[in-house]
Amino acid sequence: MLEITRIRENKTEIIELLKLRNMDAAAQIEKIIAVDADWRSNKQKQDSLLAESNALAKEIGQLFKLGKREEAEEAKKRGGEIRDEEKKLDEVVGKLADELQSLLYEIPNVPHSSVPLGNSDEDNVKISEAGEIPTVGADWIPHWELAKKYDLIDFDMGVKVTGAGFPFYMGKGARLQRALINFFLDEARDAGYKEVIPPFLVNEASGYGTGQLPDKEGQMYHDAQGDLYLIPTAEVPLTNMYRNVMLAEADLPLKTTAYTPCFRREAGSYGSDVRGLNRLHQFDKVEIVRVEHPNQSYAVLDQMVAYVQGLLTKLGLPYRTLRLCGGDLGFTSALTFDLEVYSAAQDKWLEVSSISNFETYQANRLKLRFKGADKKKSLAHTLNGSALALPRIMAALLENNQTSTGINIPEVLVPYTGFDKI
RNA sequence: GGAUAGUUGGCAGAGUGGUCGAAUGCACUAGUCUUGAAAACUAGCGUACCGCAAGGUACCGAGAGUUCGAAUCUCUCACUGUCCGCCA
CATH class of the missing domain: 1.10.287.40 (Serine-tRNA synthetase, tRNA binding domain)
Known part of the structure; x- marks a missing residue:
């Protein structure tokens, strides 16, 4: 607000x-x-x-x-x-x-002056591209077929037990998923983020605090009996830890990270881009959240982008970095960078991270402030980013690393998976 | 799920209809004293909103009510603690 x-x-x-x-x-x-x-x-x-x-x-x-x-x-x-x-x-x-x-x-956040004009994701501005685009072999297949071939993910089982968009990860698929989570958390810890395991359900006040309510009411799963919401991202509990908090200037910056499952109704989305892991109702994500001094927040935003880019480099995934245009910018964000990985067999760029500076927009709702040396109170700036969202990473890893004899696991993950090939 | 107690300023904790925005202690800030520190002493010390200011208003878990007047009385709700039961 x-x-x-x-x-x-x-x-x-x-x-x-x-x-x-x-x-x-x-x-x-x-x-x-x-x-x-x-x-x-x-x-x-x-x-x-x-x-x-x-x-x-x-x-x-x-x-x-x-x-x-x-x-x-x-x-x-x-x-x-x-x-x-x-x-x-x-x-x-x-x-x-x-x-x-x-x-x-009803008024969204005021965009940063560097936000480009545009109507939709097609107008986002590419600012860089890195990594090598793999040459697609004649026999290459998309991840949902790989998942079936190697018994990694069972989408049909998910439909049976819950519904579409709730897959079962099986065997090495489950272990790869867990490996990615641990890898991302360890990286975040090394970068100075404090690891947190938050609740996966939040109350209404928290929904308002980070801006999911009232404008995204329909996107969250809601438990009517307890009036609680399943979190659509760890951003909600992590940022709401600082609701109604008065910090000392010396407390800044605050850096937290968490792995959580994320639950999204994704009402109204359908079509070819929902196949396989591309869009799910429940997915895993490691999130990084920062509370910053206003005069630091844009430098920090750049650091966060560089940090997530580093993760993708370590995983050997080709990616590009986009500056979101005004039409695609989230309601609460002032400036957002998206990172997309190239998933070879689908020949698609998949969004795996969104890194935003909310300036004081969330802090104002949260009443998150800090007291300066001069005793003056100011709203802090909040930022967050996915580091990273798992399903599409998994999709790209499977597709890009497939060979006629199996799927290669990136070297950095081998200590976490315990196997180097699927 | 049953029973019971509670919710007051950063913390602890008084306060049952008027001068209570709220005693007292601790913590904190400044000063005196001291070579320095501690102790002691003195003073200050909640938040938000409106206003150029003077100043005003609101806030004692939340909401509603009684009253000229409510932290204090009434009602509803929320939350927390404790005990019992159930349970990973």
């Missing part, structure tokens, strides 16, 4: 930058400013009524003490009148506050 003071003071700039999202926010911003002004003036009236009523109540107490019954009764009458008036105003003020709140929830 954007800070109301920022909107008051920089509305022209905000409207201008939101155009990068193909959004004409002028009317909405003006509405917010109007409602805010309305709220403030009514609030002021209410406050002075309350002040009057408080003073009167004290007076009545005194009058009773002095035994001036009649005067007290007279004052009581006036007090009642003031209270009636205040009640009416209270309703107005409450309504305006609610309206302001929901208007603010």
